[in-house]
Amino acid sequence: QREFTQKKTFTSWINSILAKHTPPYVVSDLYTDIQQGHLLLDLLEVLSGQHLPREKGFNTFQCRSNIENALTFLKSRSLKLINIHVADIIEGKPSIVLGLIWTIIFHFHIEELARTLACTYNQPSLDRSSAVDSSPKANRSAKKSAKIKERWKMSATKALLLWAKEQCSLHGSVSVTDFKSSWRNGLAFLAIIQTLRPGLAFRIAELELNIPRLLEPEDVDIVNPDEKSIMTYVAQFLQYSKSLPESEEDMQEKVREAMGWLAAQEKKLAGLLVETENETYYQKCKEMMSFMETFNQEKIPFLPVLSSKRGEAELSEGQQQMREEWDKVISQINERKAKLDQMLPSPLDSIEAWLQEVERLQAEDLPDLQDPFKAMSLFREIIVMFKDLMDCFDSHLDALQSFKNEDEKNMPLVLPEKLEEMKRRLFSNIRSTNPSTFLEYHYGLCSAIASEVKLKLNIWDVKYGAKESVESLLENW
Structure with a gap:
């Protein structure tokens, strides 16, 4: 059940990201589509805004090279890819594929968003905090500032949970303590939507807030809902809140x-x-x-x-x-x-x-x-x-x-x-320099020769004619 829910949630999330790709890409089967490596590279390019090296073909060597390029890029961003190997991705092993996608979601989506949470509070500038002010109001402000600074040392998971708690705190009967059973009855989703846009219901979040519907009610109304799937979905609401116009x-x-x-x-x-x-x-x-x-x-x-x-x-x-x-x-x-x-x-x-x-x-x-x-x-x-x-x-x-x-x-x-x-x-x-320059050189050389040959063949696509015209064509060649 958990693997099924994660596959569905992660696939929907990937499709929401790849809708921004040119051209857009739609994943039909995550375990199969990821095997060629192009899906991974497309996803990472949209998320990072960088152009990543890739092989254009689909043979075994090219697929392996593309997946290696994707993993190398992730490692360059200091991501720990524990027990995630190229061969397992090529085979489409569910646990490995889901683990890799979760790592990408957590780093590029949840951590990035959680890191910006501090900006919703009044952060004191350095010159102000260094000024001496012994008034009770200043002391309270200093304590609040210290509290806020300490707070953002937490992990991204705790930061996202804390944000969700705050959104739900306006609705006294709604308690959020985790990314599992707290979300089972759907009230937490309702509370967040109600806080962001009063009057909206959970089922129209996709239409009104343009938040991709990664989960269905039956995915969370079970004894032990999947934590990672819920975190992925809740992060969408955080992202929406960041896009609201600021005064x-x-x-x-x-x-x-x-x-x-x-x-x-x-x-x-x-x-x-x-x-x-x-x-x-x-x-x-x-x-x-x-x-x-x-x-x-x-x-x-x-x-x-x-x-x-x-x-x-x-x-x-x-x-x-x-x-x-x-x-x-x-x-x-x-x-x-x-x-x-x-x-x-x-x-x-x-x-x-x-x-x-x-x-x-x-x-x-x-x-x-x-x-x-x-x-x-x-x-x-x-x-x-x-x-x-x-x-x-x-x-x-x-x-x-x-x-x-x-x-x-x-x-x-x-x-x-x-x-x-x-x-x-x-x-x-x-x-370990990527030999793309040398490969591009030879590819370009072949392209140049091929273009010239096609040009000559198009010119020569006539009857030979007189001896002089043939000699003239050969001389031009």
Whole structure:
């Protein structure tokens, strides 16, 4: 029963996501459709907004390659894929397929949404929280702020449950304690709908709220409803609540708080540069890493307002200033990181520069194959540059592996994390470089020749005619 419910819920969820794909895709049988790998790649592309490498065919090798690409992408986002192997997905093993899809739902849908929950509360900016105010009102505010900060350290599961509890708390008789039996009688769904849009019933949520109907009443009105299916469905309501239009006053308040936080970060970074000016390279990096850890943690509540997808014309004056300030802070951080990379002790400085050049070349878009002959010359340039760079791979690898990370006083020269990062980039990003450039080159070359042959054959599709006309055709060829 649980496996059946999960398959139905997850399939409906995937179809709701792939409706945004171009062209739209509909899953008919999850266990079968996933075996080719295209379904996984399409799903991850829509969810991440990134273009992922893929094989275009459907033979065993190509299917395996596509699934491997999908799993590699998930691992790159630090997702733990325990006991999930390519062979099991190709065989369409139910438990493995459902486990993989649940991992994707939880990471891209539930965790992402739960992370934004903090933004529904008034988060104090750093400069305000540092001010001294001993009034009773300030003390209450400080306690509330501390409570809120502590709250969002919870897991995404607890955050989603807490949100559901709050929506239901307006209806005294509705109690939500889990993602199982609490939802069996349907009252929790009714309470959430009633809170978001008073007067609506559960069965018209799909029509009025445009929330895909992942579950039916009979799926939850059982002794032990499936927790994962209910979490997937409840997350849809959270997503709806995030899409509700925000009042101009609320938006202005969030912009003011974000501006205050950004100003504090800029001041903090400037102070860091002065304080560490005479410190060792190791200490400078350590302080910068500590700054980035705090920065990345504190920015989470502000991300929705900072990463607004509105165009420049739609932004208010305050939002435009905030976006400029955000770009300024990020630019200063990147400049600081670049300077630290340049200050790396030899030979790490040259290895880092080489890594960045290879990564820049890898990130470049491949030429458009609509004009095969023009694309060929561009491909050749890329391949020549890449081969020249890769001539240094072995020497850089040896230098990195043999680097002794201590000075004459046996103190570390470089953060161990930096060395590990460079090794990871060397092995993961470069040694296992996707050969797409070379494959595209040969594909383009074949396309160019094929196009030329077809052109000539179309011209020659006439009677031979006189000897002179045949000689002229051959000369042109």
